[in-house]
Amino acid sequence: MKKSFDVVVIGTGEAGSTVATRCQAAGRNVAIVDSRPFGGTCGLRGCDPKKVLVGAAEIIDRKRRMEGRGVAGDLRIDWPELIRFKATFTDPFPRQREDSFAKEGVETFHGRARFLDERSLEVGEDVLVGDHVVVASGAWPARLGIQGENHLTRSDQFLDLQELPRRIVFVGGGYIAFEFGHIAARAGATVTILHRGARPLKHFDQDLVARLMERTHDVGIDVRTGTTVTGVEGAPGNFRVTTSTDSRPEVFETDMVVHAAGRAPELDDLDLSTAGVEFDRHGIRVDSHLRSVSNPAVYAAGDAAGSGGLPETPLAEYEGGLVADNLLDGNQHTADYQGMASVVYSIPALGAVGMTEQEARAKGLSFSVKQADTSGWYSARRVAEPASMYKVLIEKDSGRILGAHLLGPEADELANLFALAIRADVRADALKHALFVYPTQASNMPWMV
Structure with a gap:
C-alpha cells in the first residue's frame, strides 16, 4: 500500500523520536519506521541498561575500597538477578515508546526500510512517500574483517547474558571494552582487553587515561596494547583468539569474545545510492543544517549523520531537534557542538x-x-x-x-x-x-x- 507523509523518519532512538514527535506536534503528518523493537540503542541496548549494571559494579568496588575503613562483610553480584532487574527497564520500553507515538498521532511501521527513489521507501508491503525523509537509523558494530568474526558477541547480546562467563576477551579498547570490562571484573570474570593501537580511549586526555589504565590493571583486568586480533576459532566456552604484535604472535583462550572495536553507521541496507544520498564510513554527508549534501529531501541525525559530532545520546537528541527545527522553519538553524x-x-x-x-x-x-x-x-x-x-x-x-x-x-x-x-x-x-x-x-x- 502506498502512503504519503510530510515526514518519514527511519529509526526510533532519541534522534528519530525527537524529529517525529516535534514535527507531528507542529501539525505535520509523520511516519516512523524501525526494524527492531522501538526505542533505539540508548534505551534498549546502550546507556540505560549499561548504567544499571555499572551501578551494581560500583557498589562492589566501593565496598572493596572501604574494607578496613569501617565496612566489612561479603558482597557479590548475582548476575542472573541483576539482568532480571535490568530487564524491568528495557522490556516495557518498546511498547511505551510505540504507545507514545500513537498518542502523538505518529503512524508507526515495523520492518526494514529501503529507498526506491529520492523520497520513497519500501517497508514490507508498504511504500512510504515523504516530502522529506530523515535517516536516524543509529549504529552497529563495525565490521572487522577477521577470520571467525561471527563468533564475536555484540554489546547488546552481552547486556542480555543470563550467565556471566568465567573468562572474557574484549576486542578493541574503546568505551565498550572499559565499561563492560570493569563491570565483568567486579562480577568475578577474568577480563582481557586487546587493543591494536598504542593506547586505548584515544579521544580522552592521555595523562588521565594512563592513570585509569593503572587502576584497571589493579582490579585484575589485563589490557594489551599494540595487539591486533587476527582470528577467532572454537565455540562458546572454548575460544582461541589469535593475535599479532610487534614482537610475536600470541593466543588467548577464553569463554567469550566481545566486539568492542567501534561502531559504524547502520546504513548498508537502506540503498542510499538509489536515493542519490552520498555517504561514507562516518555516515550520511550532511551540511550544517544536517541536510544531505546530495539530496535536499533527505536529512540525517545521530549516529547515521556524518556531522562530526560525538556518538552520544544527548547529541542525537540535539540533532533530532535541530532537524525538526529546520524542517519546520526552512533551514534557519545550524549545529553547534560546543561544550559537548x-x-x-x-x-x-x-x-x-x-x-x-x-x-x-x-x-x-x-x-x-x-x-x-x-x-x-x-x-x-x-x-x-x-x-x-x-x-x-x-x-x-x-x-x-x-x-x-x-x-x-x-x-x-x-x-x-x-x-x-x-x-x-x-x-x-x-x-x-x-x-x-x-x-x-x-x-x-x-x-x-
Missing part, C-alpha cells in the same frame, strides 16, 4: 568536555593548564578512590574554559557542570567565586580553575 561532554563509565568514570591539549595547541590558542592528582582531596579520600585527577585548560587572555578532563568519583556530573560553563561561556573567574554546596564534587570546581 563525553564519559566512559569505567570505575572510576573518565570524563571529557571541550578541547584536549593537543587540539588547543593545533588551533594556536594561548592557554594555561591546571591539573592535579586529587586522590588526597576529601571528595576522593572519603570513598577511598585512589584514581582521581583533573586537567582544565583556560585561555590566558579571556579566561574561557577550553576543556576539562576528569577522572574519579562523580566525574560524569562534574563533566556536566563544565559543559554548562563552556556552552554558557562562564569564565574561570566566575567559577572561582561560585558558592557551591560543600562537601560535594562541585565544590571542588573553584579550585580546579
Whole structure:
C-alpha cells in the first residue's frame, strides 16, 4: 500500500523520536519506521541498561575500597538477578515508546526500510512517500574483517547474558571494552582487553587515561596494547583468539569474545545510492543544517549523520531537534557542538568536555593548564578512590574554559557542570567565586580553575 507523509523518519532512538514527535506536534503528518523493537540503542541496548549494571559494579568496588575503613562483610553480584532487574527497564520500553507515538498521532511501521527513489521507501508491503525523509537509523558494530568474526558477541547480546562467563576477551579498547570490562571484573570474570593501537580511549586526555589504565590493571583486568586480533576459532566456552604484535604472535583462550572495536553507521541496507544520498564510513554527508549534501529531501541525525559530532545520546537528541527545527522553519538553524561532554563509565568514570591539549595547541590558542592528582582531596579520600585527577585548560587572555578532563568519583556530573560553563561561556573567574554546596564534587570546581 502506498502512503504519503510530510515526514518519514527511519529509526526510533532519541534522534528519530525527537524529529517525529516535534514535527507531528507542529501539525505535520509523520511516519516512523524501525526494524527492531522501538526505542533505539540508548534505551534498549546502550546507556540505560549499561548504567544499571555499572551501578551494581560500583557498589562492589566501593565496598572493596572501604574494607578496613569501617565496612566489612561479603558482597557479590548475582548476575542472573541483576539482568532480571535490568530487564524491568528495557522490556516495557518498546511498547511505551510505540504507545507514545500513537498518542502523538505518529503512524508507526515495523520492518526494514529501503529507498526506491529520492523520497520513497519500501517497508514490507508498504511504500512510504515523504516530502522529506530523515535517516536516524543509529549504529552497529563495525565490521572487522577477521577470520571467525561471527563468533564475536555484540554489546547488546552481552547486556542480555543470563550467565556471566568465567573468562572474557574484549576486542578493541574503546568505551565498550572499559565499561563492560570493569563491570565483568567486579562480577568475578577474568577480563582481557586487546587493543591494536598504542593506547586505548584515544579521544580522552592521555595523562588521565594512563592513570585509569593503572587502576584497571589493579582490579585484575589485563589490557594489551599494540595487539591486533587476527582470528577467532572454537565455540562458546572454548575460544582461541589469535593475535599479532610487534614482537610475536600470541593466543588467548577464553569463554567469550566481545566486539568492542567501534561502531559504524547502520546504513548498508537502506540503498542510499538509489536515493542519490552520498555517504561514507562516518555516515550520511550532511551540511550544517544536517541536510544531505546530495539530496535536499533527505536529512540525517545521530549516529547515521556524518556531522562530526560525538556518538552520544544527548547529541542525537540535539540533532533530532535541530532537524525538526529546520524542517519546520526552512533551514534557519545550524549545529553547534560546543561544550559537548563525553564519559566512559569505567570505575572510576573518565570524563571529557571541550578541547584536549593537543587540539588547543593545533588551533594556536594561548592557554594555561591546571591539573592535579586529587586522590588526597576529601571528595576522593572519603570513598577511598585512589584514581582521581583533573586537567582544565583556560585561555590566558579571556579566561574561557577550553576543556576539562576528569577522572574519579562523580566525574560524569562534574563533566556536566563544565559543559554548562563552556556552552554558557562562564569564565574561570566566575567559577572561582561560585558558592557551591560543600562537601560535594562541585565544590571542588573553584579550585580546579
